[in-house]
Amino acid sequence: MPGPMNDPKECGVEATLDLIGGKWKGVILFHLLKGGRMRFNALSRYLGAITQRMLTKQLRELEADGLIVRTVYAEVPPRVEYALSSRGRSLEPVILALKAWGDENVLAGQMKAAG
Secondary structure (H helix, E strand, C coil): CCCHHHCHHHCHHHHHHHHHCCCCHHHHHHHHHHHCCEEHHHHHHHHCCCCHHHHHHHHHHHHHCCCEEEEEECCCCCEEEEEECHHHHCCHHHHHHHHHHHHHHHHHHHHHHHC
16 A cells, blocks of 8 residues: 555554664663763663674664764773763754653553462
8 A cells, every 4th residue: 555654665664663673772761861971881781682883883873863872982991871862862862762661551551470
């Protein structure tokens, strides 16, 4: 069925999920939302199972999409911090809604099943 809902450029949901979808991007954005400026190793600790290669890839994509800002400080060794851009910060209600829904509908169900 042709129409605007089948064209990703015309569907806001698909376009947004394209930017923040996948296993890690939303979680990275959530931790940056909570923690403000964070260094690579701090993000890596919060994410646990992510490889350095994957974290680097995800951060580069988020930066290319204008959702995070990467700041390199002229120190030895160089210090690099990541933070949400204003565009990334505008996703706050979306990220918090995803967290609330997951807490209520996924995690609560797992707790009931375990209890």
